[in-house]
Amino acid sequence: MAMSTANWARNIEFNAERFHEPVSVDELRRIVAGSASLRVLGTGHSFNAIADTRGDLVSLARLPKVAELDEQEATVTVSAGLRFAELTEVLHRSGFALHNLGSLPHISVAGACATGTHGSGVGNGCLASAVRAIELVTAEGELVTIERDAPDFSGTVVSLGALGVVTRITLDLVPAFEVRQWVYEGLPTAALRERFDEVMAAAYSVSLFTDWRTDRINQVWVKRTAPEEAPERWLAARLADGPRHPVPGMPAEQCTEQLGTPGPWHARLPHFRMGFTPSSGDELQSEYFVDRADAVAAFDAVNAIRERISPVLQVGEIRTVAADRLWLSPAYERDAVAFHFTWRPDAVRATEAARAVERALAPFAARPHWGKVFTADPETLRGLYPRHDAFRGLLARLDPSGKFRNEFVEHYFPTGQDPAPHLARGTRNPGQNS
Known part of the structure; x- marks a missing residue:
């Protein structure tokens, strides 16, 4: 199956030199370790350049599908490329549910969580608020798990794909309804x-x-x-x-x-x-x-x-x-x-x-929304998020070489002191599409 060279809306043409569809986590780890620049493509439902790269673009769609239910803990651990529609009916048959769902069942679990995609309801947190643990491949190709009680956990769930390649996510469940x-x-x-x-x-x-x-x-x-x-x-x-x-x-x-x-x-x-x-x-x-x-x-x-x-x-x-x-x-x-x-x-x-x-x-x-069309400049975005600088520090510690950075991430979370040191006057904002 050939990987798409454009996003779902076809307003973004990807610039990747190489496309990968690994069939195992070990193969994925080798790809990550051997890459200088890499981004992950979910279901392509973002409307800006958040997933784009000039290096390696990886799809997780062909990794083994995992949905491991722990009834005693009321959790499910799923492979990151799994789409919600591939998971929800299995949960329901077992008497469980997710507390919330987005408008589209077509999107991947990992992609939705990474961008803060949400669902609806005055008492319902976004989809990522159900995450209890994340397994990801680091820049060196190592496989690590970050759990909810870890100091940096709150910075790793909605991370725009900038900290590593998420392979599994553990989600809290509620009784089916x-x-x-x-x-x-x-x-x-x-x-x-x-x-x-x-x-x-x-x-x-x-x-x-x-x-x-x-x-x-x-x-x-x-x-x-x-x-x-x-x-x-x-x-x-x-x-x-x-x-x-x-x-x-x-x-x-x-x-x-x-x-x-x-x-x-x-x-x-x-x-x-x-x-x-x-x-x-x-x-x-x-x-x-x-x-x-x-x-x-x-x-x-x-x-x-x-x-x-x-x-x-x-x-x-x-x-x-x-x-x-x-x-x-x-x-x-x-x-x-x-x-x-x-x-x-x-x-x-x-x-x-x-x-x-x-x-x-x-x-x-x-x-x-991180995955949609917007025009806000980096300094404006910085002022909207109280932990913006903390996330920049997390990026520097977990990915010091910038392997998972792209133009979009560097624009809004620059490595230098200047909010956008690499952008010349008139350069296109990566959050927009013109």
Whole structure:
């Protein structure tokens, strides 16, 4: 199987000199030890150059698939290249679940954790918050395990692939549960602003989809664990009379089952089914995390520029993520509201729109998703993460030769004192796509 030379959205062409698909951890260790510069490619669902390299690019997809359940400890140890859809049904059959899932079951476990990819729910931490231990290959090709009680653990989980090649991850589990999903349409933004916390806490997971064109939220996706039926009307929004897709014009069959039909957690928490192209399939994405206390003010700030962003937007989503202690997590030490934007596949216009959103959200210290389109400069990013310099120190200790660095990592976590000493005036920001 040939490795792709581009990411999922095909807006990034990889510059690697060599592609590798090792079939064993020992082969992977030899590749790492013999490389001068190396990055790991997950499922290619990042929309910027975070995975790119001019050296060796490695896919873990052909490593032996591992899902070792420890029922007594309520954990599962999985191979890093495993996708969530390959794991969740196995867990459910054994009576266990992950506490949270992202919108897409298509992505790899390691890639999601490395970038702080999250899922949704006021009480639900990001996917990486379930990590109990990580096994990785170091720059010398050694295999090491870092557990939750290790001093540097909180810096190694969301690490952007910059500390080594993760081979296995151990995740905490919860008892399996069922979810019922409904979609409401036409929630007035006035009601949302007045009762934002109530809306977002109305279920295990709530997502708001809007095109930022009117004074109503197009769709509210409500994922409940409680057995009660949903009322026909809720805060002036009306229950949808059939299944819906969040992106206008896309077929609802691509989405997980709605209309309140009970189903296992893994078949309801994601928005999209594994057997179909997720979302619209032809798109770019940006996402920004603000403190939940600033949610309404941040909403107003984006709403004020809606005429600038709506022409290039397919759909926007607003969701919540609980705080965690992972140094580079966008929800680090603050309960967050995430403003997500699915752009039309126009890199120049999407980057311009993302820049406008960042300016609007700047008063709220908005942290961009590491794997999506953003334009923030290194000094801005440094100010958004209290443990930024601690992570730079971790990079220097665990990978002193910079084997796992690329332009993206060096740009935001430079080895020198200057925040971006290697970038000449006018050089493209690795977080953007133009």
